[in-house]
Every structure is written in structure tokens, then in C-alpha cells.
Amino acid sequence: MDQEKMALHLVLFWSWLCASVLFGLPFTPTLDLDVTPRTTVLFKGLLGGRWFSSSTQNYTTLLLEDTAGVLYVGARSAIFSLDTRDITAEGSSHMIKWEVPTGQKLQCLNKGRDNQTECFNHIRFLQRFNETHLYVCGTHAFRPLCTYIDTDHFTMASGFEDGREKCPYDPTKGYTGLFVDGEMYTASQYDFRSTPDIRRNYPYPVVKTEEGPIRWLLEANFVGSALVRESVNSSIGDDDKIYFFFTERNQEQTPFFSQTRVARVARVCKGDWGGQRTLQKKWTSFLKARLVCSIPDYEFHLNVLHSVFLVEVQPAQNSIFYGVFGLERMNVKTSAICQYSIKNVQKVFDGPFMETQESKWTEYMGKVPEPRPGSCITDAFRAKGINSSRDLPDEVLNFARRHPLMSRHVRPQQERPLLLKRNVGYTQIAVHRVRALDGQSYHVLFIGTDEGWLHRAVEVRGRVHIIEELQLFEKPQPVDRLVISQSQRSIYIGSPTGVLQLPLSTCGRYTSCFNCVFARDPFCGWNGSACIDIESQPGRSSLIQDVLNGNRGCKNTTEGPTVSRIRSVMAGDDVLLQCELRSNLAVPQWMFNNHELQGYGLDSGFRVGTDGLLLIGARAEQSGCYVCFAMENGVRVLAANYTVWVRSEAAQPALFPATERPLPSPPIPPGPMPLPQTFRNMETVYISMVAILGGLCFVLTVVLLYVSFCVHTNRRRKQGSARNERKCSAHLELKTISSRCNGERAERDDCIAGETTVEGLLQIVPGEGQSSPSKDSLPPAPPLPAPPPLPSTEYSNGLSATLPSVLRKMNGNSYVLLRQTDPETTSPLYYSFTEELNRILEKRKHTQLVTSQPDESSV
Ligand SMILES: *[C@@H]1O[C@H](CO)[C@@H](O)[C@H](O)[C@H]1NC(C)=O
Ligand SMILES: *[C@@H]1O[C@H](CO)[C@@H](O)[C@H](O)[C@H]1NC(C)=O
Ligand SMILES: *[C@@H]1O[C@H](CO)[C@@H](O)[C@H](O)[C@H]1NC(C)=O
Ligand SMILES: *[C@@H]1O[C@H](CO)[C@@H](O)[C@H](O)[C@H]1NC(C)=O
Numbered sequence: 001m002d003q004e005k006m007a008l009h010l011v012l013f014w015s016w017l018c019a020s021v022l023f024g025l026p027f028t029p030t031l032d033l034d035v036t037p038r039t040t041v042l043f044k045g046l047l048g049g050r051w052f053s054s055s056t057q058n059y060t061t062l063l064l065e066d067t068a069g070v071l072y073v074g075a076r077s078a079i080f081s082l083d084t085r086d087i088t089a090e091g092s093s094h095m096i097k098w099e100v101p102t103g104q105k106l107q108c109l110n111k112g113r114d115n116q117t118e119c120f121n122h123i124r125f126l127q128r129f130n131e132t133h134l135y136v137c138g139t140h141a142f143r144p145l146c147t148y149i150d151t152d153h154f155t156m157a158s159g160f161e162d163g164r165e166k167c168p169y170d171p172t173k174g175y176t177g178l179f180v181d182g183e184m185y186t187a188s189q190y191d192f193r194s195t196p197d198i199r200r201n202y203p204y205p206v207v208k209t210e211e212g213p214i215r216w217l218l219e220a221n222f223v224g225s226a227l228v229r230e231s232v233n234s235s236i237g238d239d240d241k242i243y244f245f246f247t248e249r250n251q252e253q254t255p256f257f258s259q260t261r262v263a264r265v266a267r268v269c270k271g272d273w274g275g276q277r278t279l280q281k282k283w284t285s286f287l288k289a290r291l292v293c294s295i296p297d298y299e300f301h302l303n304v305l306h307s308v309f310l311v312e313v314q315p316a317q318n319s320i321f322y323g324v325f326g327l328e329r330m331n332v333k334t335s336a337i338c339q340y341s342i343k344n345v346q347k348v349f350d351g352p353f354m355e356t357q358e359s360k361w362t363e364y365m366g367k368v369p370e371p372r373p374g375s376c377i378t379d380a381f382r383a384k385g386i387n388s389s390r391d392l393p394d395e396v397l398n399f400a401r402r403h404p405l406m407s408r409h410v411r412p413q414q415e416r417p418l419l420l421k422r423n424v425g426y427t428q429i430a431v432h433r434v435r436a437l438d439g440q441s442y443h444v445l446f447i448g449t450d451e452g453w454l455h456r457a458v459e460v461r462g463r464v465h466i467i468e469e470l471q472l473f474e475k476p477q478p479v480d481r482l483v484i485s486q487s488q489r490s491i492y493i494g495s496p497t498g499v500l501q502l503p504l505s506t507c508g509r510y511t512s513c514f515n516c517v518f519a520r521d522p523f524c525g526w527n528g529s530a531c532i533d534i535e536s537q538p539g540r541s542s543l544i545q546d547v548l549n550g551n552r553g554c555k556n557t558t559e560g561p562t563v564s565r566i567r568s569v570m571a572g573d574d575v576l577l578q579c580e581l582r583s584n585l586a587v588p589q590w591m592f593n594n595h596e597l598q599g600y601g602l603d604s605g606f607r608v609g610t611d612g613l614l615l616i617g618a619r620a621e622q623s624g625c626y627v628c629f630a631m632e633n634g635v636r637v638l639a640a641n642y643t644v645w646v647r648s649e650a651a652q653p654a655l656f657p658a659t660e661r662p663l664p665s666p667p668i669p670p671g672p673m674p675l676p677q678t679f680r681n682m683e684t685v686y687i688s689m690v691a692i693l694g695g696l697c698f699v700l701t702v703v704l705l706y707v708s709f710c711v712h713t714n715r716r717r718k719q720g721s722a723r724n725e726r727k728c729s730a731h732l733e734l735k736t737i738s739s740r741c742n743g744e745r746a747e748r749d750d751c752i753a754g755e756t757t758v759e760g761l762l763q764i765v766p767g768e769g770q771s772s773p774s775k776d777s778l779p780p781a782p783p784l785p786a787p788p789p790l791p792s793t794e795y796s797n798g799l800s801a802t803l804p805s806v807l808r809k810m811n812g813n814s815y816v817l818l819r820q821t822d823p824e825t826t827s828p829l830y831y832s833f834t835e836e837l838n839r840i841l842e843k844r845k846h847t848q849l850v851t852s853q854p855d856e857s858s859v
């Protein structure tokens with residue numbers, strides 16, 4: 001019955017795969033953008049991290065003063081001042097406690113507020129006020145307050161100011177605020193009853209958004225704001241502008257009902273003081289437009305904005321910004337990164353307006369009054385005697401009041417997202433420009449997820465390469481804030497339970513020239529003996545780096561093991577030759593006596609998995625030299641070298657010492673060999689992927705038929721001899737002769753285990769893999785690329801748990817292993833041989849231990 005279940009799973013997977021090939025699902029442009037992180041670094045492999053936390057929670061408001069070397073942190077009921085060099089440094093961190101008095105807390109609780117989260121003082125605004133003071137606002141148990149902090153002594157001023165107009169009541173409400181030249185700008189839905197508002201709180205008079213006859217903002221959830229100094233060197237005498245980024249209720253009628261919310265960018269001019277009679281104390285320069293982040297040709301829109309990062313470029317008009325987008329529906333997790341230019345936003349704001357009639361929005365086709373409504377005051381205005389927003393004619397202001405929305409959309413650079421990740425919930429982004437050794441500046445993207453991962457990626461020619469994914473916390477929790485320090489070359493990560501400081505890069509993790517170059521990390525270069533931070537070496541020219549292609553520069557030397565490991569096995573045994581690739585993008589290539597091993601049907605006698613080569617029922621003619629290469633970026637790097645000797649049954653184990661090499665290994669071309677240029681050609685890759693998947697589909701069809709045949713025969717055989725089940729070759733057992741254990745596995749007693757069976761020898765040893773972080777255990781939440789928009793409900797039958805990890809490997813390594821026996825498992829899909837072995841070992845704990853020599857194994 002279990003076998004039937006297994007067969008059913010095979011059918012499901014097979015149908016999915018064939019459907020994918022036939023309908024081209026994985027080959028839509030969407031998958032193209034869903035890149036796999038090159039390496040996976042689990043929490044215990046994190047290097048150079050410093051963790052700050054205290055008794056409180058919600059370290060969500062960060063203010064970095066890089067030149068002063070201080071990181072201010074606003075948390076729940078506390079403000080911290082930390083040393084940016086080392087946020088954990090003893091004696092250099094200071095705290096101000098700012099709690100809610102008990103009486104007020106009771107009031108808050110009596111109003112039915114949550115006693116665990118809401119009735120505290122969540123610090124939400126923390127900015128430099130003047131040379132000596134910070135300005136800080138907290139929710140203060142639903143009665144916001146603001147005050148000053150003396151940064152010289154790190155003490156709080158005695159008096160408080162009412163914060164109700166500056167800080168939201170609700171700690172989870174979208175909010176953004178900034179201090180610019182002594183002016184305070186904030187945007188939020190402050191109160192439950194109030195409508196959202198973008199305002200300048202200070203100095204007086206307060207300027208706000210208009211609420212009638214047209215509401216300028218509809219249930220807006222703000223995620224960010226940024227000042228762009230467009231007045232500097234402006235040829236038209238332009239003003240500085242403040243941009244606000246948010247998601248709001250969609251008021252336009254669209255044919256797509258799912259789009260109830262839309263992402264927006266809005267701006268106001270810094271010199272705007274409102275109109276004289278019309279739009280008194282209201283923005284005269286408020287304009288908003290839709291931010292589009294969608295897949296071209298597919299009506300697939302990511303409408304919810306989660307985070308924005310502005311990269312300032314001189315002149316300011318050339319600045320660009322990155323947005324992190326998600327889907328409206330919470331049950332499907334998909335994230336995208338889109339990039340926009342301020343110039344483009346400006347163009348949209350200079351374009352046609354929308355107008356509304358009976359709550360229907362259409363493009364305004366009539367005459368636009370002069371001077372153009374919604375503009376900043378420029379030289380052209382001044383030439384007409386209009387020196388400030390108060391001089392604007394009523395006709396212009398009336399128009400502005402009724403036309404806050406632009407008709408055109410702000411579209412991303414290249415009309416598509418830079419990156420699209422399925423099953424990943426991005427929350428925050430920060431971007432750092434790095435000048436690489438090729439003289440070019442690259443944008444390095446740091447993207448945090450809702451489950452506590454950080455993706456470090458580099459943007460190369462409009463594409464994103466994810467250098468690595470880092471698991472930041474032991475327990476999953478969202479990344480709430482990211483701040484980068486240029487001078488400390490650190491990134492600070494705010495989270496619900498603390499602040500983490502991490503180096504911007506950890507080049508030392510790459511232990512070979514090829515690893516260093518394949519990573520394409522603009523921070524890192526190979527100096528001949530180590531992968532180092534390029535800033536740490538004055539003579540940069542001697543370093544090797546290739547951010548553009550990730551394959552050039554390394555010397556033509558053999559890396560990896562030049563000594564062959566020896567496996568001496570009995571004929572008929574199954575042998576696992578381990579070859580774990582650290583890179584998720586590398587593909588294993590096996591050579592047997594100088595010939596490439598291809599195909600892996602049941603008859604071929606071997607199968608290639610993500611962590612090694614499995615010889616099934618070894619035969620004498622399979623003796624020889626097996627070499628594993630890692631293929632990446634068109635370069636082949638030696639990864640493992642084995643000499644396998646298959647002995648006939650008659651031979652006695654003791655006669656064959658481990659060191660003996662019965663078969664001289666044939667010469668094998670050394671080291672890395674660049675592949676033909678055409679291989680790099682995307683088209684070729686595309687076509688070969690189709691071919692591979694098509695082939696895989698065929699193979700699976702055969703396997704399926706075969707398995708169903710076996711299920712049938714097995715059931716008949718059950719009445720007969722149960723001992724003979726191994727005859728059916730679909731019933732796979734692993735018999736491995738292997739050796740060295742890695743330390744961690746040795747601690748568990750399943751490291752070396754085995755049993756002696758009637759047929760002769762059976763030893764199973766999983767060890768010797770390099771302790772690649774990604775293979776020791778499954779990451780609790782590695783972002784998993786999956787096929788294009790399949791609703792999650794489609795993975796029923798218990799497949800959902802295992803399918804993604806296999807798919808991920810398919811995406812990276814294009815290998816999938818089918819499990820063929822073990823009736824206890826519900827899924828036919830397996831992560832790796834190691835897993836498979838571990839399961840078998842787990843079941844064989846009772847069997848006798850067979851010791852083996854530390855390095856080479858034998859019998
Ligand atoms: C919060 O309220 C729950 C029940 O409403 C109660 O069990 C818990 O002790 C309260 N916690 C605090 C910190 O007051
Ligand atoms: C900064 O502002 C605070 C609070 O208003 C004030 O007490 C202090 O004197 C100011 N400092 C300077 C240098 O202006
Ligand atoms: C403004 O122009 C001056 C002179 O052309 C130049 O030196 C300066 O760097 C420019 N400033 C910016 C921010 O572009
Ligand atoms: C604008 O400023 C110019 C020069 O500063 C002045 O001559 C003119 O009267 C001002 N116009 C208004 C409407 O205030």
C-alpha cells in the first residue's frame with residue numbers, strides 16, 4: 001500500500017514536470033529572474049557577527065551617525081547609543097529607559113489594547129534635531145509623546161511634547177519621518193479615525209494633505225521617505241523635494257479585481273508653504289503616481305510596497321531608488337525588487353493628470369492652467385512674479401486640489417523587476433555602491449526576509465546575482481531595519497529581539513581562487529593565497545576579481561585533491577562517491593577513466609546526485625578512476641578524485657590493503673578548463689535545459705512505468721519469499737564502503753554503522769563530505785525558488801514539505817533523486833544521498849558497528 005502511495009507521488013511529480021516542459025512554465029521570463037543564491041550560510045556558519053540585545057524588544061528604529069561612530073537604536077521603552085565599531089563593546093553602550101507610567105498603561109489596557117505589544121512605548125521617530133540634540137517620539141501606550149535627547153551626555157530632556165500629530169498611536173502602523181534642515185516631515189495614519197496624512201510638523205504653520213473634495217491619500221501605509229536635493233546646480237532654479245513611498249487603496253477602476261491596493265510614490269516641494277486662500281496650509285505641490293513592479297507580458301503585479309532605498313547620485317536628478325514589493329494575497333509569498341530613476345518619476349509628474357467624475361478616474365484631457373499646478377517654484381515662476389506657493393493663482397491651486405494623481409505610471413528600469421523570488425518574503429533593502437577592481441561601481445544589495453535571512457546580491461548589467469544567503473538568527477524573525485556604515489564596512493540589522501552587526505562581506509569564506517572569483521563579490525579579491533577584502537590591500541592591482549563574468553583570472557592550476565581516494569568494494573555492492581559542491585550554482589560532472597558519465601537510467605549502473613555519485617551493484621568493469629568536477633560559470637574545477645576497485649566475490653578482504661592501487665588511473669586533464677564560449681550563451685543553456693527536462697520527463701515516465709510494474713510484482717511476490725525482494729532493481733539498498741567521518745557525524749553514533757549480510761559485506765558510512773553548511777541540515781527557512789505561479793494548495797498529499805528543497809536543487813544543480821524503496825516515507829523525492837543514507841542508517845542502529853581506518857576504507 002505504501003508502494004502505491006509512493007507511485008502516486010511519482011505520478012504527481014511526473015505530471016508536474018511534464019506539464020512544466022510542455023507548457024514551458026519554468027522557462028517563462030519569471031524563472032529567469034528567480035535566481036538561486038550561490039551559497040547558503042546557516043546561522044552557525046555566520047562569521048564576524050556581533051549581537052546586541054537587552055531585556056527589551058523591537059529594535060526597529062535605527063539612526064546611524066557614521067562620522068561620529070554612533071548607532072542610535074529606538075526599541076520598546078528604551079533608546080540605546082551603541083559604538084558602531086562594535087555594538088557589543090563593554091562600557092560604550094548606553095541606554096535611556098522611557099517607560100509608560102503604570103496609570104497610563106492601565107488606561108491603555110482598559111481600552112482593550114493588547115498588553116503584550118501595544119501598551120508600551122514603541123520608539124518610532126529618532127532623528128538628529130540640532131548639533132547637540134536628537135528628537136525622539138514614541139507611541140507611549142496609545143498617547144504619543146516626543147522629546148529631546150542630549151547626545152553629549154545621552155540624557156533625555158525633562159519636558160515632553162505632544163506627539164499626537166507626529167507619531168502614530170499604533171506601533172505597527174506604517175510610518176515614515178525625517179528631519180531636513182530643521183524641518184520635520186512625517187507621514188502616517190496617526191489615529192484610527194484620522195485619514196492618512198503627509199505633513200510638515202515643524203516649523204509652523206503645519207502643512208498637510210487635502211481631504212476634500214478629493215482625498216489625496218486612501219488608507220495609505222507608508223514605508224519610506226527621502227529627500228532629493230534637486231535645487232543643487234539646477235538649471236531651472238528647482239526646489240528640493242521630499243518623496244514618500246506607500247501602498248494605498250486603489251481608487252482607479254481597473255479590469256483586475258485583485259488589485260485592490262497599489263504602490264505609490266508622492267512628492268512635495270520643500271519650499272511649499274501652502275496657498276494664500278485656496279489650499280491654505282495644504283501642499284500646493286503634492287503629486288502622486290503609481291509605482292509599477294510587474295512582469296512584462298504577464299498580468300502579474302506586485303502591488304504591496306515593503307521597503308525603499310534611495311541611492312543618491314550627483315547630480316541629484318540622476319538618483320535611483322530600489323523598491324521591495326510583495327503580493328497582496330498573504331497566502332502566496334513572492335517578492336520582487338524593482339529599480340526606478342528619479343528622472344522617470346519627474347517625467348510622470350510632468351505628464352498628464354487624472355481626473356475623477358462620479359468616482360470614476362480617467363485621464364484629464366482638458367487644458368491645464370498656467371503655471372503648471374503641482375510644480376515647485378522655479379525661475380520660470382519667479383520671472384512671473386511668483387516667489388512662493390502663496391503667490392500661486394487660485395485657478396492653479398483649485399486644479400491642483402482636484403488633480404493629485406498622475407495618469408502615467410512610474411515604470412521600473414528595463415520595464416521589469418531586477419529580481420523575483422518565489423516563496424520568499426522580502427521585508428527590507430539597503431544598497432551600497434562599491435568600486436570594484438575593474439574600475440566600475442557596482443550596487444551591492446542587502447535584502448532582508450521575514451524569516452531572518454539576508455540576501456547579499458550584486459547588480460551586474462541589469463541582472464542580479466545573489467552572492468549568498470545568510471541565516472541571521474537562530475530562531476526565525478523578520479528583518480525590521482537595515483543600515484549600512486561605509487566607514488565601519490558593516491551592516492546593522494534591527495529585529496524584534498536585538499541588533500546584529502555584520503561585516504559587509506566575509507571574503508575569507510572563499511578558500512580557493514575559483515571560489516573567490518565565482519562568488520563575484522565586488523568586495524573580495526584573490527591575492528595569490530587568500531580571498532581578501534580589496535580595501536585591506538593597498539596594491540589592488542595584484543588582486544584577482546571578476547564581478548562581470550565570475551570566471552576569469554585564476555591561474556591554470558589544479559585545485560582540490562590531487563591524491564586519489566581509494567574505494568575497494570565487493571562486486572554487487574552499492575558505492576557512494578561523495579562530491580559535495582558548496583555552490584548551489586555548480587553542477588557536478590563525473591569522469592570515469594577519462595570519459596564523462598552521462599545519463600542515469602536504472603540500467604546505467606550509476607546515478608549522479610547533489611552530493612555524490614552512486615554506483616549501483618558495482619561490477620568489475622566499473623573499476624577505475626572517478627573524478628568529480630564542479631562546473632560553474634563555464635569553468636570546470638576538480639572537486640574529488642577516487643580510485644574504485646571492484647573485487648569479485650571470491651576474494652578475501654584481508655588480502656587487499658587499503659593503500660594498494662590495483663588499477664593505475666588513466667591520465668586526466670588537469671584542473672579547470674574553460675568551456676566553449678557557446679555554453680555561456682543563454683540560448684544554448686535554455687535549449688539544453690529544455691532538453692534535459694524533456695529527457696528527465698522521459699526518464700521519469702519510464703521509471704514510473706517500471707515502478708508500477710515492480711509494485712505489481714512485489715505484491716505478488718510477498719506471499720513467496722520475502723527475503724528475495726532485492727531482486728527487483730527498483731528496490732534500492734545502499735551498500736557503501738566509505739571512510740572518514742566528519743566530526744559532527746561521528747558524534748552521532750550513526751557515523752559508522754553497518755551490517756554483515758548473508759551475501760557478504762555491507763558497510764554504510766556516510767562521512768567524509770566537506771562540512772558544507774547547506775548539507776548538514778536543512779535550513780529552516782531557505783528561500784526556495786519554486787515553479788511559476790502555482791497556488792500553494794496544489795502541493796497536497798504531503799508533498800509540500802519536501803518538494804521545494806528538491807526543486808531548489810533542480811534550479812541550481814538540475815538533479816533530482818527519486819527514492820525507490822523505504823515504505824515508511826511518504827514522498828518519493830529526496831534531497832540528497834546523504835539524507836537517504838542517514839535514513840537507512842537510522843534504521844540500522846541496532847546492527848553491529850564496523851570500524852574502519854580513518855582515511856581509506858577497505859574490507
Ligand atoms: C496580559 O493579559 C493576559 C490575559 O488577557 C494575561 O494572562 C497576562 O498575564 C497579561 N500580561 C501582562 C504582562 O500583563
Ligand atoms: C538644540 O535644541 C535643544 C532643544 O531645543 C536646545 O536646548 C539646544 O540649545 C539646541 N542646541 C543648539 C546648539 O542649538
Ligand atoms: C555644482 O557645480 C559645481 C560647479 O559646476 C561643481 O563643482 C559641484 O560639484 C556641483 N555640485 C553638485 C552637487 O553637483
Ligand atoms: C518677488 O520677489 C521679487 C524680488 O525679490 C520682488 O521684486 C517681487 O515683488 C516679489 N513678488 C511678489 C509677488 O512678492
Ligand SMILES: *[C@@H]1O[C@H](CO)[C@@H](O)[C@H](O)[C@H]1NC(C)=O
Nearest residue numbers: 057058117122171172496497
Ligand atoms: C515586537 O516584538 C515582538 C516579538 O519580540 C513581536 O511579536 C511584535 O510584533 C513586535 N512589535 C512590533 C510593533 O514590531
Ligand SMILES: *[C@@H]1O[C@H](CO)[C@@H](O)[C@H](O)[C@H]1NC(C)=O
Nearest residue numbers: 526527528529530531532536
Ligand atoms: C594574502 O593575504 C593573506 C591574508 O591577509 C596573507 O596572509 C598572505 O600573505 C597574502 N598573500 C600574498 C601572496 O600576498
Ligand SMILES: *[C@@H]1O[C@H](CO)[C@@H](O)[C@H](O)[C@H]1NC(C)=O
Nearest residue numbers: 554555556557671672673674
Ligand atoms: C592551461 O595550461 C595548459 C598547459 O599548461 C594550456 O594548454 C591551457 O591553454 C591553459 N588553460 C588556460 C585557461 O590558461
Ligand SMILES: *[C@@H]1O[C@H](CO)[C@@H](O)[C@H](O)[C@H]1NC(C)=O
Nearest residue numbers: 562563564627641665668669
Ligand atoms: C586522480 O588521482 C590519481 C592518483 O592519485 C592521479 O593519477 C590523477 O591525476 C588524479 N586526477 C586528477 C584529475 O587530478
